[in-house]
Amino acid sequence: MDYFLKRKILHLFFPNRCPVCQEIINADDRFCSECTDSLKIYNGSFEISGVDKFCACFEYDDSIKPAVFLIKDGICGNSAHAFGSYLAETIQNNDILHKTDMIVPVPVSVKSMRKRGYNQTELIAETVRAKLGIPVCCAVRKVRETEEQKKLDINGRMSNLKNAFKVCSPEKVKGKNILLIDDVCTTGSTFSEIALVLKESGAGEIFCASVCKTM
Numbered sequence: 001m002d003y004f005l006k007r008k009i010l011h012l013f014f015p016n017r018c019p020v021c022q023e024i025i026n027a028d029d030r031f032c033s034e035c036t037d038s039l040k041i042y043n044g045s046f047e048i049s050g051v052d053k054f055c056a057c058f059e060y061d062d063s064i065k066p067a068v069f070l071i072k073d074g075i076c077g078n079s080a081h082a083f084g085s086y087l088a089e090t091i092q093n094n095d096i097l098h099k100t101d102m103i104v105p106v107p108v109s110v111k112s113m114r115k116r117g118y119n120q121t122e123l124i125a126e127t128v129r130a131k132l133g134i135p136v137c138c139a140v141r142k143v144r145e146t147e148e149q150k151k152l153d154i155n156g157r158m159s160n161l162k163n164a165f166k167v168c169s170p171e172k173v174k175g176k177n178i179l180l181i182d183d184v185c186t187t188g189s190t191f192s193e194i195a196l197v198l199k200e201s202g203a204g205e206i207f208c209a210s211v212c213k214t215m
């Protein structure tokens with residue numbers, strides 16, 4: 001079923017809610033107006049090893065944290081729609097849309113997938129696909145469990161992710177410019193490691209877009 005039609009029908013039975021404060025909002029809204037006003041737009045520039053361009057929508061702070069926790073807790077609510085809608089605009093504004101052949105969502109481990117019942121980055125990517133028409137391909141898998149990145153320093157983060165990702169469909173990524181999508185980017189180690197395995201499989205340019213960037 002069409003993405004936008006599905007949302008309209010769902011809204012009749014489960015009214016759309018602001019993913020930060022849970023107030024009921026219109027079917028197409030992302031956040032309520034008060035929460036929208038408190039979000040901090042990300043204006044920084046950030047270099048990630050092996051990545052051709054990075055962009056993000058918001059600074060990661062207390063104003064957006066509840067929506068991130070919601071989607072990571074397996075509830076999702078309106079987070080995926082709100083995040084994906086903003087991300088689609090950020091991608092358009094960063095001059096990477098016309099160069100992108102496909103979106104690859106950052107994969108999560110089998111354990112996280114079982115706990116949540118979904119991969120949140122796939123849901124966000126699905127909204128971006130509906131808005132921009134770029135195909136989504138889950139071409140990368142996380143093949144082993146890793147430590148929680150937030151407990152580690154920069155060197156620990158890089159070694160923690162070594163060989164954690166595998167391209168499961170190399171023929172699909174060969175020669176393609178790829179846009180990786182994630183919910184939160186901290187040091188960029190995850191993007192960097194996935195960019196490395198994609199380039200080893202013959203991918204072209206790698207762009208990365210995250211909903212939030214920690215400051």
Ligand SMILES: [Zn+2]
Nearest residue numbers: 018021032035
């Ligand atoms: Zn709100």
